[in-house]
Amino acid sequence: MLSEFDLIARYFTRPPRSGGPVTLGVGDDCALLMPPAGESLAVSTDMLVEGRHFFAGADAHALGHKALAVNLSDLAAMGARPLGFTLALALPAADPAWLEPFSRGLLALADANGIELIGGDTTRGPLNLCITVFGSVPPTQALRRDGARADDELWVSGTLGDARLALEALQGKLALAPDRLTTARPRLDCPQPRNALGIALRGIATAAIDVSDGLLGDLGHILERSSVGAVLDADALPFGAMLSLEPTERRRAFALNGGDDYELCFAAPVQGRQAVLAAAMQAGVTVTRIGRLTREHGVRVTDSGGAALSFDSHSFDHFATP
Numbered sequence: 453m454l455s456e457f458d459l460i461a462r463y464f465t466r467p468p469r470s471g472g473p474v475t476l477g478v479g480d481d482c483a484l485l486m487p488p489a490g491e492s493l494a495v496s497t498d499m500l501v502e503g504r505h506f507f508a509g510a511d512a513h514a515l516g517h518k519a520l521a522v523n524l525s526d527l528a529a530m531g532a533r534p535l536g537f538t539l540a541l542a543l544p545a546a547d548p549a550w551l552e553p554f555s556r557g558l559l560a561l562a563d564a565n566g567i568e569l570i571g572g573d574t575t576r577g578p579l580n581l582c583i584t585v586f587g588s589v590p591p592t593q594a595l596r597r598d599g600a601r602a603d604d605e606l607w608v609s610g611t612l613g614d615a616r617l618a619l620e621a622l623q624g625k626l627a628l629a630p631d632r633l634t635t636a637r638p639r640l641d642c643p644q645p646r647n648a649l650g651i652a653l654r655g656i657a658t659a660a661i662d663v664s665d666g667l668l669g670d671l672g673h674i675l676e677r678s679s680v681g682a683v684l685d686a687d688a689l690p691f692g693a694m695l696s697l698e699p700t701e702r703r704r705a706f707a708l709n710g711g712d713d714y715e716l717c718f719a720a721p722v723q724g725r726q727a728v729l730a731a732a733m734q735a736g737v738t739v740t741r742i743g744r745l746t747r748e749h750g751v752r753v754t755d756s757g758g759a760a761l762s763f764d765s766h767s768f769d770h771f772a773t774p
């Protein structure tokens with residue numbers, strides 16, 4: 453059996469990259485991180501708990517990816533550039549057959565984003581993954597939730613709903629042909645955080661959030677903090693490729709309330725339309741205009757003809773009473 457220190461050395465320690473923001477990485481009492489002069493440090497933590505956020509026995513490589521991806525997504529939603537991250541890990545056993553693919557999945561996404569694992573904590577216990585990411589952003593350009601204004605247009609990146617479709621198929625709640633599940637499943641297991649888009653939207657978007665709990669629920673946070681309402685066109689939503697093959701009712705429901713999409717929902721003034729499209733092009737991500745913000749509070753969802761549709765926001769709440 454590996455000791456705690458062998459485990460950290462073998463799976464979570466790599467030679468530091470020179471010239472980056474990390475002055476000192478894994479192995480001392482603290483890591484030392486140097487954000488660019490004049491920028492704010494952006495910090496966010498997300499925890500993944502076995503049986504809560506992922507199935508017991510879930511693929512370790514995918515988990516390593518997802519644990520970091522959901523954290524990077526928060527930096528994307530703030531317009532922050534990723535600098536590094538820490539990993540607090542509770543493990544039932546020091547099992548190389550789990551640790552090896554987990555660290556590969558984790559560090560591959562770190563490499564893809566040019567960031568380093570700079571520290572953490574390791575303990576025995578029920579499987580629990582907690583990552584804290586550090587990023588930086590010029591303070592006046594952070595994409596906060598409270599900057600949206602009435603008449604701004606509302607946008608979303610990528611597509612929505614395929615993660616929920618895959619989840620419900622895996623849970624046996626709906627029937628999905630095996631090839632469709634195979635296509636939809638990476639949206640659930642392997643989300644792609646939109647960091648390049650978040651950074652490109654600095655100075656263009658007035659507010660942003662990442663869609664983790666469902667579009668309506670997450671948009672609700674922007675609306676509340678910005679004291680505005682919204683009208684959404686349900687027929688303008690960018691449905692996931694597999695969800696788009698499903699009946700209208702399910703398409704709308706999963707796109708509006710699906711969860712686990714990790715796309716960016718953001719607001720921008722009408723005059724900023726071309727700038728938004730140029731930012732998306734630069735980031736290599738599609739963006740879709742899905743509605744606009746209103747002075748009247750609350751959310752109205754319509755079809756493309758403007759007729760009102762009725763939808764509740766079922767944003768996920770860990771402490772909701774059933």
Ligand code: ADP
Pocket residue numbers: 460464477478479480481482539540541569570571572573574
């Ligand atoms: P301390 O007793 O000072 O908290 P630890 O023995 O917990 O130190 O950790 C030793 C070093 O290994 C520290 O630099 C810590 O940040 C790092 N570390 C511990 N666990 C992890 C992990 N899962 N991933 C990356 N670094 C880790």
Ligand code: MG
Pocket residue numbers: 572573574
């Ligand atoms: Mg420690």
